[in-house]
Amino acid sequence: MDVITEGTINQDEPVADVVNAVVAIKTCQTPILRINDNQSDLQGRLLFSAGGFIIGARINVTGESGYGAVRKLLMVTDGNYAILDPxxxxxNELNQALWLSTAKLIAMLPNLPEAPQSILDSHPERITESAARPKTGQLDLAPIMAAVGAPKDQPMVDPSIPTNIEEESRQTVGNKQVSRKYNESRWRTIKTLFQLALTLLVAAAIMLNSDMVYGVVSAGLKTVGIDTDLSKYMGGLTQGIVIKAKRDLEAKKKQSK
Structure with a gap:
């Protein structure tokens, strides 16, 4: 996690100011506030969401979570804190979908109630506030929790509209059916044999009609300006080979005498 800022909690900088600092952050949609109490071994983290809400907390030593953990951490008067970007x-371990309004929490500090009913926001404006924040790549929990955890003002389905839901039907064939015995290797063998037979047929056709094929290819090359008659180029080479062979033969005859 990346540390955005850190400091101490005391009379000059109470928890209320720290919470306001977390809410004012615009570069992170789900910042985490880590609090350590100097008077005890109390340590924990609070998860914030866009729009100024605390959606969960957890105490490290005891593992306590929920509103009880939020209440204990925000009642620290002497300690230190760090604001983290996850x-x-x-x-997920910090998200209990509490949706505690920080505005109501700050107004009640340092005497937070034991039950969170008076702090819960039944209709938080999470989606609007979330859209105003820049995109940082962090998953925005606000729209998801707004759709899942918030009370529904209107029913999703109108009961006055008749609906006809057809049951799902499945068809399963037996183990011995042909459709369940497809063998891909057999098809590969047939395809390979077919390609080999086709190649042999083409090769045989070329061999049996080599003169005709050569004539057609030569005529086609001549039409584009390529001369396939190599005799005029090979004449000098052939004559040189014949002359050399005659000289070698005469030299052998002289040696034999």
Whole structure:
């Protein structure tokens, strides 16, 4: 995780100011506030969401989570804090979908109620606030939780409209059916034999009609300006070979005498 800022919690900088600082961050949609108490071994983290909401918390030592963990961490008066950007790391362990309004929390500090009912926001404006924040690559939990956890003002399905839902039907064939005995290797063998037979037929046709094929190819090459008659180029070479052979023969005759 990336540290955005850190500091101390005391009379000059109470928890309320720290929470306001987290809410004011625009570069991260789900910042995490880590708090350590100097008077005890209390350590924990709070997960914030766009729009000024705390959606979960967890205490490291005891593993306590939910509103109880939020209440204990925000009642620290002497300690230190760090605001973290989770980047692409998962924050599922901190997400309890509490949707506690930070505006109501700050107004009640340092005496937070034992039950969160008066702090919960039943209709948080999460989607609008989330859209105003820049995209950083971090998964935005606001639209997801707004659709899942928020109360529904209107039913998703109108009961006055008749619906006809057909049951799913499946067809399963037996183990011995032909459709379940397809063998791809057999088809590959047939395809290979067919290609080999076709190649042999083409080769045989060329061999049996080599003169005709040569004539057609030569005529085609001549039409594009390529001369296939190599005799005029081979004449000098052939004559030189014949002369050399005669000289070698005469030299052998002289040696034999």
């Amino acid at each position: 980047m692409r790391k998962s924050t």
